[in-house]
Amino acid sequence: MKRTGILNRHLAGALAELGHGHEVLVCDAGMPIPDGPRVVDLAFRAGVPAFAEVLEGLLAELVVEGATAAEEVRRANPQAAKLLDGRFPALDLVPHERLKELSAGARLVVRTGEARPYANVLLRCGVFF
Template sequence: MNRSGLLHPELSALVARAGHTQTIVLADTGLPIPAGTPRIELGVSAGLPSLLDVLSAVLGELVVERVTVASETRQHSPQWHARLLDTLQQAPDRITHDEITHDALKASLSGALAVIRTGEVTPYANVILHCGVNF
């Protein structure tokens, strides 16, 4: 059993096998996940765990070079968007971010290494993590 870091075995294994340029998606409770796309269900109840809490834990273990969010997030969930940017600034790596439409974000899910569904209930609170390399 891990003493620290990611304690969830599936999540820990996902991070261990992620390679440069692969993507992992952190999703809210409502994001439709395409059939056949690997998923890890973490949601316990509305808001638990929050996506930003899961993101902070993952950023402590995974090299991420960029994140992608839906452009609608800034308009529909501005406080959450600001907290996301704060979380990225506190990450061990320098992480850039970009925005695409929510429809484009959903269309990219089938290419993800996995989707991690959280208990997040904030509108448009989904993040694509673009894995980096540790050298």
């Protein structure tokens, strides 16, 4: 049994398969999930687990070279906007409809139980060297 890090076997396995340039969508419970990407659904109840908690756990395990979020997050969910701005100084912002289109190219979707709007981010994997 793993001692630390992500213990969910489906999520840990999916993360181990990611490579440079692959994208991971971390999304709230209401984000439409496109056909195609592998999905690890962590949603349990409204708000559980929270977007921030899942994002922080993923960032502890992944090398991320870029991130994209919906521009609507600034107005509709200032708490998520603050988290994203703090973690990604060069955060790309696009209209929410465009983020949904981009998410179709994700290799992995991690659905949280977040119940606040626009708590979604598309992470682009980097390399550790």
